[in-house]
Amino acid sequence: MSDVLLDCQAIVKVFPGVRALDGVGLRLTAGSVHALLGENGAGKSTLIKVLTGVHTPDSGRLLWCGREVRPRSPLEATRTGIGVVHQERNLIPGFSVAENITLQSPPSHRGLIDRAAMTDPALRCLGELGLDLDPDRPVRELSVAQQQLVEIAKALYTESRVLLLDEPTASLSPREAERLFEVVRRLKARGTCVVFVSHKLEEVFAICDTVTVLRDGASVLESSPLAEHTQDDVVGLMVGRAHAATEMRPREVDTSAPPVLSFDGVSTAAGHRDISLDVRPGEIVGLYGLVGAGRSELVKAMLGLDRVTGGEIRVHGEPVRIASPRQALHRFGIGYLTENRKEEGVFLDQPIARNITVTVWKRLAKALGFVSAREERDVAHDLVERLGIRIAGLERHAGELSGGNQQKVSLAKWLAADTRLLIVDEPTVGVDVRTKHAFHELIWELARDGLPILLISSDLAEMVTLADRVVVMADHRIRGEVDNDRDYERMSGRIIRIIHDRATSAVRPREVEA
Amino acid sequence: MTTPVIPPGSDTRSTRATPSRPAHRLPFWVNQRLGLLVLVVGLSALFGVVQPTFLDERLVLFPLVRDVSTLTVVALAQMVVLSVGHMNLAVGRMAAFGALFAGLGYDRLGLPLPLGLLLCLCAGAAIGALTGWIITRTGVSSFVVTLAMDFALLGLVSLLYSALTENAAFTTKPSGLAELRSYSLADICVGPVCGSPVIPQLAQFTVLALLGLGFLYGATRIGRELLLTGANPAAAELSGIPTGRRVILAHTLSGLLAALAGFMAAVSTGTFRASIGDDFMLPSFLGSVLGGTLLTGGVVSVVGALLGTALVGVIRKGLDLLGVGLESLNVYLGCVLLLALSADRVRTVVSHRKVVRST
Known part of the structure; x- marks a missing residue:
């Protein structure tokens, strides 16, 4: 041997x-x-x-x-x-x-x-x-x-x-x-x-x-x-038990408040069936699942990048069909921090300032679409300060930054736009532990200030650290929901059991179609 | 719920770096625009010394500047589509298409000069918009769509000329066309002070186009959105930029500028013919790319398009006057292009190394 x-x-x-x-x-x-x-x-x-x-x-x-x-x-x-x-x-x-x-x-x-x-x-x-x-x-x-x-x-x-x-x-x-x-x-x-x-x-x-x-x-x-x-x-x-979950201060969520975003029996052209889900003000709802479970696809369908074929999506109680990410941003105040930072999140070969202010040009624009470079810099500068992004200058390209700082730039554009609902997709993949921690703090603070957050992550420890509730998704369906009791071992056990009970069962719906 | 452990925002705030002046500046010689300007001026001076006829205002400089004016607009037409990461292989044919409508307007409708120009611009914008619409609707690459458009227009324009005219050209000239062709700033006098006889009046269109695009890309929301669409279409869409509309806009502007260039070329030669714009395609890339516009999208230089075109024009004219044959002239041009583009690559590499060293 x-x-x-x-x-x-x-x-x-x-x-x-x-x-x-x-x-x-x-x-x-x-x-x-x-x-x-x-x-x-x-x-x-x-x-x-x-x-x-x-x-x-x-x-x-x-x-x-x-x-x-x-x-x-x-x-x-x-x-x-x-x-x-x-x-x-x-x-x-x-x-x-x-x-x-x-x-x-x-x-x-x-x-x-x-x-x-x-x-x-x-x-x-x-x-x-x-x-x-x-x-x-x-x-x-x-x-x-x-x-x-x-x-x-x-x-x-x-x-x-x-x-x-x-x-x-x-x-x-x-x-x-x-x-x-x-x-x-x-x-x-x-x-x-x-x-x-x-x-x-x-x-x-x-x-x-x-x-x-x-x-x-x-x-x-x-x-x-x-x-x-x-x-x-x-x-x-x-x-790893040692770094499993960081204890955050408890945060009050008013569970009686009307949800900002709700899915009611939603199905999509990407293969989702019967998705129901609520996000309330100041609440962090975790959407957990393995790679390929269809979480990002669900969000993209909601943003109009794929067809929603059934059910109802409500924003502030109003039934909506969002046509594009643009409409999601400008009409409904929804920001989506994407999973693939380099492909969908940042503009690597563009100045940092531009990366941050892309969502607010519409607001800054005056007659003839004129955007003042100074105002643009001010907005970007404020966010760089607020998020503690380490940069050499606002005119430097985003591609020169480390992964964690790129991710912060990516987040900054949604904060600049004062979004009323934030969807965060795998926010800390490929960033070092320190930045990861800082990121968790940020998300936590945003929720404390009342922002509803839908957190997509494959990182169990991150879920247990941040989420108030964890919704478990597999094969484009919701398989269960777990209230976060902040006990990492118990949580991970419960979540993994929900996934594995299903993962081994019979042929999956998506492959039947294919 | 157990005890809170970490107060939010404890350690990240203290280590924050305040954004300040760039920590490492690039050496000035890697600035492409400056290099081009030096080259244009230097070469002009060199040619002037070696071959004094090069500085002849009426016979050499005036037509040179007029050609450069036209080709700059052609380069700008390419630049706007490059800004969204697309290409327009049909610039020449769109120019011919626009010019056709101007000629038609003068010949059949008896339009005055400005209205014919307006018709020409509308036709160009329309064909550009159609191209952009096809691209966004079908998702086929701009390379393929504009290549197809080039062939379609080649046929269409020739057909229309042979159907509508006797000698495959519109010869009716509205009043003011001859003046526009040959007058320079020397013909405009404020009191005793007259302009330079080197700058043709035709150049006013180029200046307008340069100013317009400079404002668009330098200071407006739409311009920035065009650039981000080119830099990363997926991220742009997800950041709330209507990328489809921006692509259509870029192609519309490209068609409009191509038509303008077609009009200018027709004015320079005096006739509205199907062959207008035949030789626009390569200079359109040459001028814009030499000027620092990236083929991959996201970066443009409006002034660069002018300088790049001017450089090519000066080299061509200068070598021509020195008696260099057309073949060897093209060899030199190829070398210059290669050098200029390597300079850009050098710039990228230098800046990249500096960043890596500083992390």
């Missing part, structure tokens, strides 16, 4: 403002399935990127069969023998199954690619996995699950001895997942080490042999036999 393929020692990777990996160890042995666990932002993705040569570590060593290696590109990692199947598919849709499998080093004859010679190795790889697929079919005609298996076959072709599967079952039905596990077992029997990254603990306990748990960029459990642990143990290690 001690046939160690890859040994990572004290891997450190620093990004501006964050130590993404801080001394991570990982030991992968041949013929085993290794679980890599951790909450969102714990460093799993970064570790995968280091192993596959996307990032080079700032310090630490990677030993491949006892010899030190430094993959500097995904290609080098593949040549070493490390393959990866990402969450998002990386196949070329127009190419055939055989072409995709042999993509890295297609059989060639005098410098020309030999199509005929592709079929054999492709069939061999598919056969080894027990798959029956036509190698000539274009990949775009395959189902998501089949494409994933093709990716695994591709890794087999390049003779990967370590295969990283990143959330492989996230978009699979239970039957398809079972098929995947069968393939994983075959790989294990061949002597491959499969690294299995998943949020679904049942699956992990069903097929994995060893486990590594990451938390805040460090490995809190390193390559330990899974049989020695229970699910509760592992969850405890993932979330």
Whole structure:
């Protein structure tokens, strides 16, 4: 068993403002399935990127069969023998199954690619996995699950001895997942080490042999036999008891006040069914769920970016159909702090001042749409002061800031607009602990001053710290609601139970449609 | 509920940095506009010394400035769509389309000069608005839509000219057109003081366009919204900017400016023909991008469009007068473009390094 393929020692990777990996160890042995666990932002993705040569570590060593290696590109990692199947598919849709499998080093004859010679190795790889697929079919005609298996076959072709599967079952039905596990077992029997990254603990306990748990960029459990642990143990290690939840001062919420926002049996084109939910003045309502549960999609549908197909949304008691985020902001005073900071939150190559004042230009504008640069600066300056954003100057670009400060800039634009309802989506993903704490303070204060807040987060500790009530969502439906009693262990237990009771039950509604 | 632990806002406030002057300024030589100005002036002086005819006001400078005026408007037409991260490959054809309506107005309706111009601008704005509407409605990239529009207009404009005219050109000239073509500021005198004979009266349109766009992008809400739409459409939409309307507006303005340029080109040559704007597309990118407008959207420079176009114009004219053939002239132009664009890249890299070092 001690046939160690890859040994990572004290891997450190620093990004501006964050130590993404801080001394991570990982030991992968041949013929085993290794679980890599951790909450969102714990460093799993970064570790995968280091192993596959996307990032080079700032310090630490990677030993491949006892010899030190430094993959500097995904290609080098593949040549070493490390393959990866990402969450998002990386196949070329127009190419055939055989072409995709042999993509890295297609059989060639005098410098020309030999199509005929592709079929054999492709069939061999598919056969080894027990798959029956036509190698000539274009990949775009395959189902998501089949494409994933093709990716695994591709890794087999390049003779990967370590295969990283990143959330492989996230978009699979239970039957398809079972098929995947069968393939994983075959790989294990061949002597491959499969690294299995998943949020679904049942699956992990069903097929994995060893486990590594990451938390805040460090490995809190390193390559330990899974049989020695229970699910509760592992969850405890993932979330960490020490920093689990910060106690905030109690805050009075008037539960008799009429809700500012209510959903009543809402369904959407994105697949939500029968969503009901209230947010009252000064209340922080948590919307918890795993990645892909449909929380952000719900908010986007409410903002008019997707169709609301049924039910009623009420703002201050009035039934509304919001047409666009613009209308949401200017007519209803709704602000949405988005999840993907870089894609949807900040304008990286634009001045900080502009990033903050974008929501108030309409108010500042005078005749001919003239906006005074001085007024603009004053507004931005006030918010920079209020939120304690560390900047070198208002004209500097937002992209120069650290993640936490970018997030504050993103929040500042909604505070500038005096929103009457704030939706906060994964506010502290990828920000360091200090900024995270400051952010929690801010949200807490806003609620204390009467602002209703809908908090979307996959971070249980954050939920327990901030939310008054936690609404649990899975598969585009609301699965339950828990009043926050500020006891982290009890809360996390209850919430996880609500999710897992459902996650393992039958086929899910979304996949039936697809 | 147990005891409160952390009073809100305890540690974040004390460590706040007050925003002050930029901690690290970029060296002045990376300012692209300044560099361009120096280049334009320097090269003009150089050409003037080496080849004195370059400074001939009537034969060289006047037509040079007139061409630069027209091409600056063309560059601005491209710049406004670049600001929202789009492209307009049909600038030339939109110019021809606008000019067609001006010619039609003068020839068939006997319109006076200003009304023909107005008709021309309306036609350009309309075709631009249509283009923008198609792009926002279908979600097809502006590259594809304007490419298609270019072909469609190429056919349409030629068809209309051959159907409406005998020699594929409108020759009726409203009163004032000849003056607009050849008069310079020297023809406007306040008492004994007359303007420079180098600046054509046609340049008034360019100045108006520059001022208008300068105000739009520099000081208004709409201008800022155009830029943010270009910088990050998803974030712009979620920040409450009506990105669809802004895209349509940008294309409308582009069509309007293209039509204006078409009118100016027609005035300069004296006839309204289908071939107007044939050679507008490359200079439109050359001028705007040299001036510092980003192809990816979000950053424009109105003055830069003028300087970039002027630089290209000066180099062309100067080398031409030095007897450099057309082929080698284009080689030089290519090199200049490459240099100017690398300068921009240098600027980005320098500023990035400084930031990384300071964190």
